[in-house]
Amino acid sequence: MLIHVNDLEITEAGAGMGMHPFNLFVPTNQLVATTEPRHVVVARCTCGESGCGSTEARITRLGMAVHWDWYVDPPLGHGVSFDAAQYDAEVERIGNDRSWQRPADTAARLVIEAVDRERFIPAGMELSWAAVDHQDPRKFLVALFVKDEQFQVFLRFPIGDQAPERLADDVLRTLHQPPRSWRAAFHSMTVGRRGRPSMAGRRWRSEDPWG
Structure with a gap:
């Protein structure tokens, strides 16, 4: 799964390869933002194993914004923020999209x-x-x-x-x-x-x- 932030595809810029959607959306949508921070692996090594190398996002909701901060292999030198309403709508959309499923x-x-x-x-x-x-x-x-x-x-x-x-x-x-x-x-x-x-x-x- 590819993730774009301000036109930058962060999985390649980070550990090198996106996660399979299954890992992010089953059994629950890992990208949902709450006031309790959650750590989510959003990219992995190009060998396919996240244990070999990974990019981890710390996702936190603060008021009207959602913040992503990076751990391990950061794709950017700084965290990123999103409008909470827009973020929620997009995360719900991709979480309900099962076109990727074999x-x-x-x-x-x-x-x-x-x-x-x-x-x-x-x-x-x-x-x-x-x-x-x-x-x-x-x-x-x-x-x-x-x-x-x-x-x-x-x-x-x-x-x-x-x-x-x-x-x-x-x-x-x-x-x-x-x-x-x-x-x-x-x-x-x-x-x-x-x-x-x-x-x-x-x-x-x-x-x-x-x-």
Whole structure:
């Protein structure tokens, strides 16, 4: 996503590359300005990873103005201010524009917006992301994180030619089932560690990256 401020495209001038709209608008619009400052990554390294390099905006509403201040890789030597009414109208417009969504993006948005996150708490899990599997674009990947046990858990679903709404329904139906019933993969986030997550069922298999 490209962002222009006074005719300057700031994502290239900053870290080098705009964020995918998904990262800014799902599940909520990150660009909405409130009186409580929020920090939003608006640009990333040209390798595609924000962890490699990023431009962060601190967005704050003060009276009739919205202010952006820069952190890390600043595109300008100073912050910028916007008329609050104009800013709100534009942020609402782009937040409601879903023309950028591919079918898999639509499925991911529906899953992230509708998933019952409370169901994962007893198992100590939290949802990390949902998207096309970058290793196999024919699959839709849901990733979860087991914080206390330091495992990542992956569920994969065939995409095929089904509508994104049906794919999302299939994913949500599976996530509604007890984790032990899932057909899932996992790997440890601790180098050299062996073992399985405590909630793993018999159809869980290891994808140990440490060999």
